[in-house]
Amino acid sequence: MDAASSLKFMDRGERLMRRGTARAFIGAGMVVMALALGACGGGGGGGGFAFPFPTGGGAGTQPAPGGSDGGGGGTGTAPVPKGTVTLDVQSGTGASTGSLTAVEIGRVSAVVKDAAGAPVRGAVVRFTETGGSLLNLPAAAGTALTDDGGRASAELRAALPTGLGATVITATTSVGGTSVSAQKAVTITAAPAASGLSPQQAVTTIVLLDVNPPDRLIASKGVAVDGRSDTATLRFRLMDRNNTPVKGALLNFSVDSADVTLNVSGGTSGDDGVVTTSVSAGTKAAAAVVKAALDGSSLAVQADPLTVTADAARLARVDAAAAVLNLNARAGGSRSTVTVAMADANGNPLPDGVPVTFTADFLAVGGASRGNCVISGGRCSVDLVVQAPSPADERFIRVVASSRLGTGAVISKAAQFSYNDPMQLGLYAGPTTADGRSLSELTISAAQCNAAQAFVLYAGTPAAFPAPAGTTVAVRPPDANLATVLDSPSVIADMADVPRTRTRLDLRLTPTGRACQVGYVQVLEARFTTLAPDGFTYTVPINVRTVP
Incomplete structure (x- = not known):
């Protein structure tokens, strides 16, 4: 190679080295920039960048843009949770489980809480299957209202005895206007082989399915309480060792209080293994325990005590009081609050919901929407309002509060007001x-x-x-x-x-x-x-x- 050619070759090599150095510098800068963006969360929110990276086996690439939900990245404010829902599945015995047999009847339940962790009452929870069609959750059973503890539940069973596999249950509700949900996987397994025992011999478990009313509080006989019955219904389910409902087994019932009447002394379980009984209250306040026992066996279970409210048939304590007894005849529209308290002969306040009627021979008592009132916490109140008609000659104004007893008799209490000019x-x-x-x-x-x-x-x-x-x-x-x-x-x-x-x-x-x-x-x-x-x-x- 002559000198000129050698010089040209060196000039070209120097140019290539310089160009390679520049490329390496730019590549290194891009790597540093990518690392810096990753460190400060710049790729969060779904709008990331993709850069080539040298790896041990060749050129690699960062995750494609849009693949992240921006969890924790950037300087934005994280959304404040509005509430939570916790989902669980129970077997036929009430134990938490992740599987049911194809013939087992279990329950799905959800507990809903607000952002402060307090139970949410009255929320509508919808249970749906999102992993297939293995479960029986019709519309009627697929929704439930939460109780005072924030809990809603529905019965759960396989759609078909032959439908086996895994699926997912989702519970969805709204808390503070925001939708919240939870999921749990459930496996449907094959039903066990028949035991060959008689129904009575096959029963190994008695489960209290439910009580209506759920708060186990019933009114005493004859008490006119809105939405409060004097009867309670209890359902029990009979199951074998595989948690499968047993059909055709006899269950006997008893109650430990003479003040509560047992309406159904026994019954035979149906296809779902359920036997139902009911009790009715007498006229006395009482607590009663209902016991269910398998006929011919020592197997038994008892429900939590039922409570019968105050003995309204022997209502003996009525008191009426007022905020102001001596009214100003010249102050039209002024008012005095009249409060009545009622208890039974044993001193028990009357149950919430007992109506009380008020009458007055002058002025106006109550309001357009509540001329009467309903007992809450053993008492209730209305207003006596100064207006025409008014008494002449400074006569007393007599306001009478009354309620009807379980026996049909009416008990009342009067308060006297003076109307002074x-x-x-x-x-x-x-x-x-x-x-x-x-x-x-x-x-x-x-x-x-x-x-x-x-x-x-x-x-x-x-x-x-x-x-x-x-x-x-x-x-x-x-x-x-x-x-x-x-x-x-x-x-x-x-x-x-x-x-x-x-x-x-x-x-x-x-x-x-x-x-x-x-x-x-x-x-x-x-x-x-x-x-x-x-x-x-x-x-x-x-x-x-x-x-x-």
Whole structure:
């Protein structure tokens, strides 16, 4: 090779080396960039990049774009969970399982909780099969409502005795407007061979399937409670050693309380292995346990106690109270809350749902949507509202609360309200109507000048009713020559006594200066101001005359 050719070759080799170095630098930069993007989560959210990478066996590639859900990547805020649902499958005995035989009857259940972990009541849960068609989940059984514990369940069985394999159950519901779900795989296995035993001999397990009502609380006989029956129904299932329902086996029932009647003493299991019984409450509050025993065997199971609510047939304790008993006749629309409490002869509060009726001979009791009320927590309330018609001559207003007993009798309690006009208020010498007309003049002694002189007065109406409850009293002298002090409370208290009486006021007058002159007369004002929002004020003038 001549010198010129050698130079050209070297120039070309140098150029190639420089170009290779540049490519290597760019490739290295791209690797660093890719690593940096991966470290800071730049590939999250599904919009990633793909770069060639040298590997031990040749060129490899990163995962294709869009293959990730961005879990944890980037600087975005993770969604706040609205709730959870937990799914489980139980065998015929109630044990958690992942498989059922082709003839076994199990249950699928879901527990729904909110974001704070509290059970969600009243949520609709839908159970569906997503892995095939091996299960029997018709629409009627495929949905269920959650109870107080957030649990919903449905019966579960294979669609066909010959349908074997694996499938997936999905539970879906909504919490806070957001759909949540859970899944569990279930295997359907072959049914075991027949044992050759008689139905009675084949039974190895008795399972309490359900109780209606689920809270095991029933009303005493004859109690008119909305949605609360005086009868409970219990279902038991008989199964063999393979958790397969047993048909044709006899089950006997008993109850341990004389105050609860057993309606069905025994029965033979059907195709699903189920035997049903029911009990009815008597008129007394009681607790009762129902026991199911396999005929001719020691095999038995008992349900949790049923509770019979209060003995409404012997309702003996009724109390009626009111927020205000002495009403202001000039405060249209003002109200007093009337509360009634009811218990049986044993002191047990009546069950929730017992209706109570209220009547009043004047004014308005209750409202357009609730003239009556329903017992909750042993009591219920309505309002008595000031409006026409109103009683004349300061008669009592009588409000009666009543309820019907299990025997058909009606028991009631009355409360009496006074309806007082502030413009009829006056000061009297005594508390009753026997004390005559209202006072128009008081006398003070000049011989006791500069000394306090005491007076006992009574504030009320001509019919001896007190002022409306909460009325404030103020006594104002005409000038500085007569000091006045009201020793009694300045607010008229509500009064429940029957008959009502006027309210006592203890007044001290101390004359000085001109007020000590015999024959001097001045006008003292007694002011009565009723409760807000009306705040009606009425002034009663009284002459104060100085005598020797």
